[in-house]
Amino acid sequence: MKAVEITDLNFKYKDGTEALNGIILSIPKGEFVVITGKSGAGKSSLCLSLNGLIPKFLKGEFHGSVSVLNKDVKNNKVSELAKKVGVVFQDFDSQLFSTNVELEVAFTPENFNFSKKEIERRIESSLSLVGLSKYRDRNPALLSGGEKQLVAIASILSGSPEIIVMDEPTTDLDPAGKEKIFTITKELKKNHTLIFVEHETEEILNADRMLIMNGGKIVADGNPKDLLSDVELLEKNGVRPLDLCRLFKNEPVFSIKEGIDLFKKKRFSISDKVYENLKHKKSYGRPVLEIKDLTYSYGPQFSIEKISLTIRKGEFVAIVGQNGSGKTTFAKHLNGLLLPDRGEIKINGVDISQWKRSNLAREVGYVFQNPDHQLFAETVKDEVSFGPRNFGVPKEELELGVKESLQSVGLEGYETFDPFSLTKGERQKVAVASILASRPSILILDEPTTGLDYYETRSMMNLLTKLNRAGYTIIIITHSMWVVCEYSSRVVVMDSGRVVLDGKTREVFSKEDLLRSTKLKPPQITRFSRLLGKTFLSVEELKKCLN
């Protein structure tokens, strides 16, 4: 009996979106499969067809057959299939709803009609498997993202499904959170069939099998090592290749050690002269943000303490750190959303207390992480005009500003579209455009690339580079280390409310020990190059310096 048997699956959502196009897939029991691909490829839809949510909950035109452990998905109730297949979703907040962890984990076996004693036993074993035995009385809503996902996993495990499906479980987690999930996966692999949608190549390497999806089809299916070393295949399908595979052109090199060995074997060497030239000396303008001893607390403990730094016009700064390190708290001071308890902030030389709130919001544009927390208008044009209109910008200037900002983000022609009909990446761009339209000189973006696939991420970051070159001072908060390395000129590392590292990107990433203590992992190419005594921030840089 196969775990999953799919024949000719076609699915079109009620609104006409064709999600799945002739899927043929067979997964034996006990296999660990990772599905990857760009946005809209059909990965989530495929996952949802495995426990019957498609077509029972999400309705549409369903053709073909999906059979899970010999149960046909069309002819069985979702509540029946739930006994065999457990699904964990990307958004950990909305899938948790109980007062404490114990009740959250009890929910599934309650539905399966087990006795209280049996439920107790299952709670015990699920929590211990995910390492949360001491968390029984904790409120799930107050846990970290990684812990929340572990609770979600435990709440599925308590139903003892044979198949576990996870749709991008680590995408919204910080590096520490991701680690937790990768560790658990190794445990889960032992007696379950695992089907994950995942972009993190580290996790993909743990799997037995890798699928690449595009346009609702499975375009590649094979051993992760084979597929991951085919750089062209990955790039063609919107998946980010591993740095070392790109460096060594399609050779299956996955670990740093393998990379070093191959480097030596091929007798490669780095030109010191070219390397020195990499350290371009860009000069920046006057200080636009001067922060001295900034301290703020939400409650009894300090959220951020004694932060001092100066940012000059034209810089591209990345603020990094674990969740809870104070990054967002700090950033919210820069446009006046929060006012310091202690310390000074000067924007363009003027103390924050002297700024009129609306003028400050105009000067310092803040793009929130989730574009859906901002979008409300009927057309893209109305949405983008909102800011300038609030600031009293006269009509002609407003029209021009809207047109230019849509052009900047690559959405010209989208004026009459309904913002809610756009993809996540497009909505994110509308959000950026709506801030740009007011012509701030400083732009702050909170996690601008979360939820975007590789192409969309590059697109967004290239846009920010373009804006930076045009004179905008850019500050991003992000977890994505490769984005930090390839795009920002300066990095500020925060930990427990303080700044622990602040300097040029290359300098910061050469301080491995300090970075390790903050649990931040530099990109693969950087870690690799450190062993060669250099700090490279991208594959392109290293290639330039190769002899």
Add this chain to the structure above:
Amino acid sequence: MDPRTKIFGLLSIFIISMSFNHPVYLLTLFLFIITAVILSKSMINIFKFRLVIILLFLFCSVLWPLFLRRGLKSVLYGIGMGIRLDVMIVAGILFLSTTMIEELCWGLKKFGLPYPISFALSMAFRLVPTFLGTTSTVVQAQRSRGLDLESGNIIKRVKKYVPLIIPIFVSAIRNTDNLSMALEGKGFTPHRTYYIDSKLRFWDYLIFFSFGLLVTLFIYLRIKGYGVILEGRL
């Protein structure tokens, strides 16, 4: 305490507060509730809602006399109505502070309400903090785009809430959608067992009995004409 007892207690308080309209009687009831709040250490939650509690009291005390126009009695009536509303609110907050959502759901089910309905009701309470959190983020996001909620006449100010309401609603709907999928995926069904398994004990029976007695007594007294400041009105 068994959730059923707490639900019964809450209902009794509501009924008792409706039995009288004399401010002195209602004030006594209010003091009784406050004592319970202090004993259960829930004062902090009441404090959070102090604005609502005070404002409602003021509105009632001022508006009722204006509508009734029966002199001193209508002023006292208004004060009584204010206290009554506050009794209900404080009792409600006390209940929610001392009862888990799951207990509420279980208790309602035990009283005969079908599980899907009691669950939906308990979810409504459960999601309030979530939506408040979203509201706070949306307000910050829109303020960052220059939304000014302070200025303008009434009509303009109401319009300004559109950029807040829509993202909050969209977020709420998306949230509920995800939640529904998660619930379905965990096999949600009315035919199930319950991890919470509370048994009625001596104190529960005592409270049931006492409250039952009090409610009967007070309704009887009201019929007999006690606790009334204004006849012909509830």
